[in-house]
Amino acid sequence: MTPTSPYSSLLGRIPVVKRTVSIGGSVTTYWEYGTPSNRPTIVMVHGFRGDHHGLEPVVAHLPGFHMISPDLPGFGESDPLRLSKHDIDGYAGWLSRFVDALQLDKAPVLLGHSFGSIVVSAALARTDLSTEQLILVNPIAAPALSGPRGILTRLAVFYYQMGALLPERLGFALLRNRIIVRIMSVTMAKTTDRSLRRWIHAEHDRYFSAFSDRDVVLEAFKASVSNDVSEFARSIDAHTLLVAADRDDITPVSAQHTLEGLFPDATLEVLPEVGHLIHYELPAQAATLIENFLSPGVGGTTEDTATVTDSGEAKR
Template identity: 85%
Template sequence: MTTASPYSSLLDRIPVTKQQISIGGSSAAYWEYGTPSDRPTIVMVHGFRGDHHGLEPVVAHLPGFHIISPDLPGFGESEPLRLSRHDLDGYAGWLKRFVDALNLDSKPIILGHSFGSIVVSAALARTGLSTDRLILVNPIAAPALSGPRGILTRLAVIYYQLGAVLPEPIGFGLLRNRIIVRVMSETMAKTKKRALRKWIHSEHDRYFSAFSDRDVVLEAFRASVSNDVSEFAESIDARTLLIAADRDDITPVSAQHTLAALFPDATLEILPDVGHLIHYEVPERAATLIEEFLTPDPRSTSGVDLDEAPL
């Protein structure tokens, strides 16, 4: 039985259309929320094993923005990559081609959550993808194996390896096992609100196993634990907003401060009493920070900083 979203009434007010586009011979599904306006478009990239649904609570709290949210290749309704493996270079290159194919009138804002934070950072540093503003939610600031629960990450490595080597029906079943998915969900959720926890578990039950095959999920998992945003931060000159959490089991707060210092121009916001599911548990707080970050400085006129304007 599906649990109703606590954010559905807000999301229902925003027009949404599903689109399909071919990228490198693979069909990519994406969802367009709102309509183009004077504000720049936001392209959102979800995390590992998720799809666009995961970021909809944040979308729901950003009315008036034009937002495009794709399913990454091999997840949700997007087909696997045909031109490369599902490693970081493969995903970064795909994102560059995807944004190019949108033919937007101006450079979009780029937002990435969790594994998506690594994908967008790699795309900006390596592929020529360009943005003036970058937003990373629950950024992977350091290697996952060194996080507060590194032992759980090591167990996950064994889990995905077993899923790959066992006979296909057994391995596929293991990777989609509902009990294991629930354990992952229980570990990540920090809220004590029973109704919200129930909905989060329902979302993971519905969408956490929506991957095309076990090769895709294994390759993507390896990319998610073998890379982190700190590898690319110094090469990214866009103004950057990092939205992190004080109870994130994957990246400690200390690593987030270290990461913020690597960017040429970054602001770090630490949200209290939440973990790796900012987008589910406190999307309204994240959306407020995003809107403030994207609101023009009232001291500026037509993009000219009055402090630097000639007298």
């Protein structure tokens, strides 16, 4: 039996519409949550191998905001890129064209999680995309191979190399292997809540292998370990919120503090007892930080959501 999302009741209160748009001959599928209001629109970019579902727990805790969450090209329900490789420049160019295609009244807030933090930062630094406010959750602040558990990244590199070397059918099957996906999920999840862990594993089982083909995931993986936000930070003048974790296996907290100093205007918030899955394990806390950042004095305080119930909803 598939575990029920602990955030489903909150998410169910927010209207959502699925839409598509053609970007450079490829169809990008995206989800629009809420409706335009006097609050800023947020365009969200998910992490590597995921899709828009990964950020829905954060969406669930941001009622009243207008949010747009696409599947990255080649993942989820979006077509692969036709005009470029799935490298950081390809994704940055896609994001700039995607935001243009939305024809919003004003530049949106940009939010990126994990690999999405690199994509958003590269787009701001290397294209004509602009924003006044930037939010990066679990940002990749330094090269992944230098992280606190770099050995795991090296094993991942070997895994993807094997996926590339094997005949296509076997390589594709290896890259979608459920046992390896589960090992990854168990490693990243830090919560001791058993029901929440089961749901996280089920989410990864459902969505972590929803990529279109082997070439896409291999190109995107290379991009994810060959780039990091620190390359682009100095070129980004947007007011920036960094939401990091004290147990992140990919980027240590020390690197997050260094990254904060590279941005012309950035604030770092570090959430305790969580790793690279803030969006799954502490979405209420992340949402409170986001709301306070975007609407100072309107939302709650970080302390308001410092404790989470078993259902994942914030205590008040």
